[in-house]
Amino acid sequence: MTSPQPADTRTNGRSTQTATLAEIAREAGVSAPTVSKVLNGRADVAPGTRSRVEELLRTHGYRRRRAEASRSPLIDLVFHELESAWAMEVIRGVENVARDAGLSVVLSESAGRLTPGRTWADQVAARRPHGVILVLSGLDESGRALLTSRSIPFVVMDPAGDPGTDVPSIGATNWQGGLAATRHLIELGHTRIGAISGPSRMMCSRARVDGYRAALETAGLPVDPELIVSGDFHHDAGYQQGLALLRREDRPTAVFAGNDLQALGLYEAARELGLRIPEDLSVVGFDDLPVARWVGPPLTTVRQPLTEMAEAAAKLVLDLGKGEDSAAATRVELATSLVVRSSTAAPAAR
Numbered sequence: 520m521t522s523p524q525p526a527d528t529r530t531n532g533r534s535t536q537t538a539t540l541a542e543i544a545r546e547a548g549v550s551a552p553t554v555s556k557v558l559n560g561r562a563d564v565a566p567g568t569r570s571r572v573e574e575l576l577r578t579h580g581y582r583r584r585r586a587e588a589s590r591s592p593l594i595d596l597v598f599h600e601l602e603s604a605w606a607m608e609v610i611r612g613v614e615n616v617a618r619d620a621g622l623s624v625v626l627s628e629s630a631g632r633l634t635p636g637r638t639w640a641d642q643v644a645a646r647r648p649h650g651v652i653l654v655l656s657g658l659d660e661s662g663r664a665l666l667t668s669r670s671i672p673f674v675v676m677d678p679a680g681d682p683g684t685d686v687p688s689i690g691a692t693n694w695q696g697g698l699a700a701t702r703h704l705i706e707l708g709h710t711r712i713g714a715i716s717g718p719s720r721m722m723c724s725r726a727r728v729d730g731y732r733a734a735l736e737t738a739g740l741p742v743d744p745e746l747i748v749s750g751d752f753h754h755d756a757g758y759q760q761g762l763a764l765l766r767r768e769d770r771p772t773a774v775f776a777g778n779d780l781q782a783l784g785l786y787e788a789a790r791e792l793g794l795r796i797p798e799d800l801s802v803v804g805f806d807d808l809p810v811a812r813w814v815g816p817p818l819t820t821v822r823q824p825l826t827e828m829a830e831a832a833a834k835l836v837l838d839l840g841k842g843e844d845s846a847a848a849t850r851v852e853l854a855t856s857l858v859v860r861s862s863t864a865a866p867a868a869r
Contacts, residue, residue, distance in 0.1 A: 540554045540555065540558075542579075543572070543575050543576065543579060546575055547568070547571050547572050547575050548571075549568060549571075549572065553568065553572065554572055554576075557569050557572040557573060557576070557664075557668055558576070558668065566660045566661045566664060569661070569664040569668070570660060570664060573664060573667060573668065590647050590648065590649055590840075591646050591647050591648050591649075592621060592622045592623060592649070593622060593623055593624070593625050593646060593648035593649065594613060594616075594617050594622055594623075594624050594625070594648055594649055594650055594651075594652065594833060594836065594837075595624075595625045595627065595643055595646070595648045595650070595651040595652070596609075596610065596613050596624050596625065596626050596627070596651075596652050596654070597627050597628070597629060597635055597639070597651065597652065597653045597654065597656055598626070598627070598628050598629070598654045598655070598656070599628070599629050599654070599655045599656045599679070600628065600655075601626065601628040603753075603780060604780075604808045604809065604810060605752075605778075605779075605780070605806060605808060605825065606654075608808065608825035608826050608829070609654055609676070609825055609826075609828070609829040610624070610626070610829070611826050611829070612825065612826035612827065612828065612829025612830040612832075612833065613652060613829045613830070613832070613833045615826070615829075615830055615833075616829075616830050616833035616834055616837070617833060620649075620837060622649060625646070625648065627639060629656055634656060634657050634658060634659045634662065635653070635656060635658070635662065639662075640658075640661070640662040640665045640666065641665070643666065643671065644665055644666065644669045644671065647669065647671065648671065649672075649836070649837060649840050650671065650672045650673065650674070650833075650836030650837060650839065650840050651666065651671060651672070651673040651674075651836065652673070652674050652675075652676055652829075652832045652833060652836055653673060653674070653675045653676065654675075654676045654677060655676075655677050655678070655679045655721065655723075656675070656679065657675055657678060657679065657680065657682055657686075658673065658686075663686075671840075672687075672836050672839035672840045673686075673687075673836065674687045674688065674689060674832045674835050674836045674839070675687070675688040675689075676688070676689045676690070676828055676829060676832040677689070677690055677691065677723055677828065678690060678722060679720065679721045679722060679723075680720070680721075680722055681722065682850075684850075687835055687836075687839065687849040687850070688849070688850050688851070689828050689831045689832040689835065689851050689852075689853070690723070690828070690850070690851070690852045690853070691723075691823045691824065691828060691852060691853050691854070691855050692852050692853070692854055692855045693722075693723045693726035693727045693730070693823075693855070694726040694727070694729055694730040694733070695730060695854075695855055696727060696730060696805060696821040696823065696855035696857075697726065697727035697728060697729065697730025697731045697733075697734070697775065697805075697821075698730035698731070698733055698734045699730075699821060699855070699856075699857040700727075700730075700731070700734075700775045700803040700805065700820075700821050700857065701714075701730065701731045701734035701735060701775055701803075702734045702737075702738075703803065703819070703857055703859065703863065704773040704775070704801060704803060704863065705734060705735070705738045705740065707773075707801065707863060707864065707865045707866070708865045708866055709771075709772050709773040709801060709866050710740055710772075711743075711746065711769065711770075711771045711772055711773075712731075712735065712740075712746070712771055712772075712773045712774065712775065713746040713747070713748070713764045713770075713771035713773070713774040713775070714728055714731045714746065714747045714748070714774065714775045714776075714777065715748055715749075715750045715756070715757060715760045715761065715764075715774065715775070715776050715777045715781050715785065716728045716747065716748070716749050716750060716777050717749075717750060717751065717752040717777050717778060717781075718749070718750075718751055718752065719749060724752070724777065727775075727777060727805060728747065728777075731747075731775050745767075746764065746771055748760040748763060748764060750777060750781050752777065752778050752780060752781060753780055753781070753784075754780045754781070754783050754784040754787075755784060756781055756784060757776055757780065757781030757782060757783060757784020757785045757787075757788070758784035758785070758787045758788050759784070759788075760781075760784075760785075761774070761776075761781075761784055761785035761787075761788030761789065762788045762791070762792070765788055765789060765792050765794060765800070766792070771800075772799075772800065772801065772866040772867075773800065773801035773802070773803070773863070773866070774800065774801075774802055774803075775803050775805075776802060776803065776804050776805070777804075777805055778804060778805045778806050779804035779805065779806045779807070779808045779810065779811050779818065779820055780806075780808075781804070782802050782803070782804030782805075782811075782818055782820070782862075783804075783810070783814065783818075785802055786802065786814065789802075796816055796862050797816065797861065797862050797863050797864035798864065798867060799867060801819075801862060801863040801864055801866070802818065802819070802862045802863070803818075803819050803820060803821070803862070803863060804818050804819070804820035804821070805820060805821045805823065806820065806821070806822075806823050806825065807820045807821065807822035807823065807858055811858075811860070812860070816860065816861035816862050817860035817861045817862065818860055818862045819857075819858065819859050819860045819861070819862045819863040820857075820858055820860070821855050821856070821857055821858070822855060822856045822857075822858050823855050824853050824854070824855075827853055828853055831851060831853065835849065835851075
């Protein structure tokens with residue numbers, strides 16, 4: 520059990536004082552054993568009580584003694600889904616940093632949930648890794664309190680929602696990417712441009728479509744809600760929603776597919792309907808996965824620096840574990856960039 524220690528005594532006028540656990544317990548309206556449970560990461564404390572006690576411990580300057588030797592040589596990497604080339608780029612980035620630090624990476628999946636369950640949090644607390652990186656996920660109040668109580672730092676990469684000002688996060692300029700993708704199509708001469716979004720619950724998906732809308736509005740083009748359809752960032756959604764868009768009598772001449780996997784599904788839909796890319800339909804993806812260069816025709820897409828984002832997340836979580844960047848209620852966004860290949864061209868005369 521890791522023993523807590525107060526910070527250096529705090530000065531109050533001419534005297535110095537250090538709050539005892541009993542004093543903190545009185546101030547929190549709980550028993551001293553409850554404070555001890557919070558300090559040692561016990562699960563049997565109500566979330567509201569844990570939060571109140573943790574805040575008082577921080578206020579009074581209590582810090583757990585660093586126990587680097589007791590930490591497992593691990594970084595926990597948590598995905599909400601683990602089944603695509605997108606995830607492989609993230610794993611590669613975290614592995615790069617972990618390898619240099621002499622650490623291994625533990626992978627887990629929250630089965631599509633945006634917050635992993637309590638069982639996962641308990642397992643992480645028992646492993647005592649150097650840090651936790653959550654991809655397109657977050658932590659509920661109970662999970663955050665448990666990791667905090669065990670001095671296990673965590674960083675959210677590409678957060679699905681607003682992680683909060685006190686949660687370090689690494690993301691990308693999704694709005695700017697959606698703007699650049701759509702502006703590229705407008706500059707080619709397209710005026711009917713469709714969009715296949717990702718899940719509306721994901722902040723990155725909403726930001727990309729907002730960038731798409733902004734590009735149309737800035738160019739003086741109408742935003743037709745019937746040309747905006749919802750997907751789930753998977754190939755099948757690109758195919759199904761692509762068919763729906765391309766079967767319209769007034770079909771779009773270009774589509775911003777939201778991500779590369781949906782763009783590949785859209786390719787399949789176009790082939791099935793006898794449409795050529797880019798002669799009959801221009802397509803833009805998002806991510807710039809390796810497959811974007813290999814498909815025929817090579818895909819114009821917005822490069823999201825996934826490997827670099829993962830490396831930044833891993834470096835940040837290790838720095839936090841060392842007590843560096845401890846003031847980092849850090850929200851970092853890495854730049855996206857348009858990569859023009861062969862899937863876009865001026866619209867054919869109709």
